[in-house]
Amino acid sequence: MRILYVEDEKYLADAVIHVLEKSGISVDYAEDGEEGLNLAVKPIYDAIVLDIMLPKLSGIDVLRDLRERGIKTPVIMLSALSQVEDKIKGLNYGADDYLAKPFKTAELAARLRALVRRPALKPETVISYSDLYYNLEDRTLNDLALSEKEANIIESLLKNPEHVLSKEYLLSHVWGSDASGEDNYVEVYISYLRKKLEKLKSKAKIKTIRGLGYKLCSKNSS
Amino acid sequence: MRILYVEDEKYLADAVIHVLEKSGISVDYAEDGEEGLNLAVKPIYDAIVLDIMLPKLSGIDVLRDLRERGIKTPVIMLSALSQVEDKIKGLNYGADDYLAKPFKTAELAARLRALVRRPALKPETVISYSDLYYNLEDRTLNDLALSEKEANIIESLLKNPEHVLSKEYLLSHVWGSDASGEDNYVEVYISYLRKKLEKLKSKAKIKTIRGLGYKLCSKNSS
């Protein structure tokens, strides 16, 4: 499970993130409402945890904006005040749950799991890594259409992020197990994909491991 | 007449209930979706008034659940936002009427009376998405007449909005499961339909997903 946590109190955030990650929840973090909104619009989160009092844009503002854009990612609102007013406002704007500060991180984790369990009927249709999200249904990468071969390659890479995939592996998975050793196929398509990653200004990139293959990784990693 | 009213804003609920009871309508009250659903399944209500934004289960969830269980009690949906999306979703899941907040309690009472007077088992006759509404009874799309094939295709698309439907799927659903692989049938009719969507100046459009099929989507989405 991957969630977005928007919170301006860094110390609190650090502690909460630490506990959540330990319990197997992957957390992206934003420090203010604006940054939070920019991340929240991406369809890569299973849930969003929104503090109400935030710099730049309040949690309520972020939530309203999201819902107005038709984004239905489940949201848990956090409020320092246990003011009923805020709770009501949040729920009215389409929040899915509400938690008063201070809270036990374990409870947050539990509520997240409850929230994400709900729509169990849809098979996973999006694979994401870093700032990339690939939609299996319509073969779009961050809403950019890919051709079949491009799609199959990025799918393989996204399913094995930060792992080296050999040309032979990609050849057999994308072109079929018989495809005779045309390594150049793979090279050409890796090149196409790199261009598209550029175009998307993605932080992720495809690294060449000379003699071994290719590896998808985030720009700021080794 | 006895109705169920599901609403989480207590102050509003109190006021509305007061007025309805005064005008001779007996009101049961539930505070969240879960409680509402538990009551709504009982065959004792002439109608149900459902707020959309509710804790635990949304009004949409409650409605869907009811209809899935075959319970046909008339439902009026309430929404704080006057968002067409919500209205349409509600009507699609089998709501019988819709009222935007804020509303005059007198109007709610009038609609309730109108609804209860109606024959209850009216089969769904309109499917809608975005700014499109397709009438199954007379095969009109936004009041524009369609031919049988056109109608069947748009019906399939409207029943699976924002999902990719393959040509094979459309062929078998519209022409019959035997129809030999004449993909061109589908292409021709998609072309006709696109012309009609243009003519209607609809925000919705039919997108081609090369190699996969077609997808109905709202112009300003992905």
Added chain:
DNA sequence: ATAATATTTTAAGGAACTTTTAAGGTTTCT
């Protein structure tokens, strides 16, 4: 029943996109 009208099928050219192929250029390693 016949004509007028509408719908569906068929067909074909071409537009748009994908994949393959090939060739020359760059990087990396010894």
Added chain:
DNA sequence: AGAAACCTTAAAAGTTCCTTAAAATATTAT
């Protein structure tokens, strides 16, 4: 430097899709 691995590009070949219009069929009105 030389070889191997890799990158990039673009043209050629291959597919899929779009559009149109005429032919065939069905429907409706007279």
